[in-house]
Amino acid sequence: MYMVRVTLRDIYKSFKHKKQAVSVLSGVNLEINEGQFTVILAPSGEGKTTLLRVIAGLERPDKGDVLIDGKNVNDYPPKDRNLAMVFQNYAVYPFLTVYGNIAFPLKVMHVAKDEIDRRVKTVAKMLQVDGLLDRKPTQLSGGQRQRVAIARALVKGTKLLLMDEPLSNLDAQLRTLARAELKQLQKKLGITVVYVTHDQSEAMVLADRVAILHAGKIEEVDDPLSIYRQPLNTWVAGFIGNPPMNLIEGKLVKKRTFAFNKSKIKIPTTVAKRILGNMETAIVGIRPEDIKLGSGDIKGTVTLVEPLGSQTLLHVAVGDTQIKVIAFHTHMIELNRKVSLDLSSNSMVFFDKRTGKTVMG
Numbered sequence: 001m002y003m004v005r006v007t008l009r010d011i012y013k014s015f016k017h018k019k020q021a022v023s024v025l026s027g028v029n030l031e032i033n034e035g036q037f038t039v040i041l042a043p044s045g046e047g048k049t050t051l052l053r054v055i056a057g058l059e060r061p062d063k064g065d066v067l068i069d070g071k072n073v074n075d076y077p078p079k080d081r082n083l084a085m086v087f088q089n090y091a092v093y094p095f096l097t098v099y100g101n102i103a104f105p106l107k108v109m110h111v112a113k114d115e116i117d118r119r120v121k122t123v124a125k126m127l128q129v130d131g132l133l134d135r136k137p138t139q140l141s142g143g144q145r146q147r148v149a150i151a152r153a154l155v156k157g158t159k160l161l162l163m164d165e166p167l168s169n170l171d172a173q174l175r176t177l178a179r180a181e182l183k184q185l186q187k188k189l190g191i192t193v194v195y196v197t198h199d200q201s202e203a204m205v206l207a208d209r210v211a212i213l214h215a216g217k218i219e220e221v222d223d224p225l226s227i228y229r230q231p232l233n234t235w236v237a238g239f240i241g242n243p244p245m246n247l248i249e250g251k252l253v254k255k256r257t258f259a260f261n262k263s264k265i266k267i268p269t270t271v272a273k274r275i276l277g278n279m280e281t282a283i284v285g286i287r288p289e290d291i292k293l294g295s296g297d298i299k300g301t302v303t304l305v306e307p308l309g310s311q312t313l314l315h316v317a318v319g320d321t322q323i324k325v326i327a328f329h330t331h332m333i334e335l336n337r338k339v340s341l342d343l344s345s346n347s348m349v350f351f352d353k354r355t356g357k358t359v360m361g
């Protein structure tokens with residue numbers, strides 16, 4: 001079985017708005033590995049759909065190259081790129097049955113009738129819509145319709161699947177189910193999936209690799225946990241995680257002491273060893289779940305309590321620094337209560353204040 005690798009080289013794309021060029025992609029470089037699930041994550045309006053359309057050949061970049069398996073496909077129309085795309089509003093044809101919908105791409109290619117039948121039934125079985133082949137899309141649930149759209153995308157035997165927020169029309173429960181199915185399916189088929197979403201929990205769950213798109217460029221590419229634990233810069237740190245990392249500005253006054261707001265944080269030896277360079281003014285990143293409540297010598301006041309069920313999110317003011325803390329015990333913590341915090345954590349990350357980049361080795 002062959003697989004598909006996609007290389008994006010210095011992609012630029014702008015659109016004209018009232019005679020002014022508005023830049024959307026400004027130098028996107030990305031290597032999409034064969035057989036992997038790559039998620040491109042960005043807030044909405046950052047150019048995710050545009051980037052997918054550039055890969056698909058529906059949009060021509062102003063500059064830069066798209067390579068598929070090492071071959072430059074800039075001049076290839078979409079139909080010659082051997083890929084399939086599932087759009088956000090996965091338009092299944094309402095007048096065709098499920099069978100007709102899945103068979104459609106093969107009919108267009110004038111594939112023989114019995115071959116169509118064989119392939120439709122195989123792919124329908126794979127996506128568990130084989131019991132629904134006679135139905136019309138209006139007689140399906142959102143999740144089933146989405147599976148039909150994926151079946152139709154895969155029926156040609158394409159090994160590269162582009163997906164544009166395909167789960168956003170499903171309700172929360174179905175979305176969780178559908179993403180688990182999608183992940184299993186990708187692993188089973190070994191196909192290359194490029195999936196764009198604004199939803200970071202979707203990205204964390206689905207991706208082998210996450211590429212974060214910001215201001216027209218890829219900010220960071222890595223596996224989800226590495227991005228979560230060790231974000232490359234303060235922008236990523238402030239974007240990933242719900243709530244994201246606390247970013248606290250201060251000074252490294254001694255090798256193992258970070259001072260902010262008249263408070264001091266003791267830096268664990270393992271962390272201190274990994275700080276590179278001289279960090280006179282630094283930003284320290286600490287995840288809300290890594291802060292210990294009730295011990296430690298940093299005193300703060302609870303300014304907001306957000307119960308989340310299994311845990312509680314507290315906003316704590318330490319001087320004029322707001323710190324978010326996840327408390328795992330469920331007993332009620334009242335507003336305005338004075339609390340002690342221990343911010344010393346093995347997973348704290350240091351950033352250079354001037355560049356915003358991590359200084360952890």
Ligand SMILES: Nc1ncnc2c1ncn2[C@@H]1O[C@H](COP(=O)(O)OP(=O)(O)O)[C@@H](O)[C@H]1O
Nearest residue numbers: 015016024042043044045046047048049050051
């Ligand atoms: N065909 C187009 N003409 C003009 N502007 C466009 C066009 N397509 C996208 N844009 C603009 O480009 C930006 C990025 O859009 P899009 O790629 O859809 O972002 P995302 O998918 O991340 O939400 C938006 O500001 C959007 O208005």
Ligand SMILES: [Mg+2]
Nearest residue numbers: 048049050164
């Ligand atoms: Mg979009």
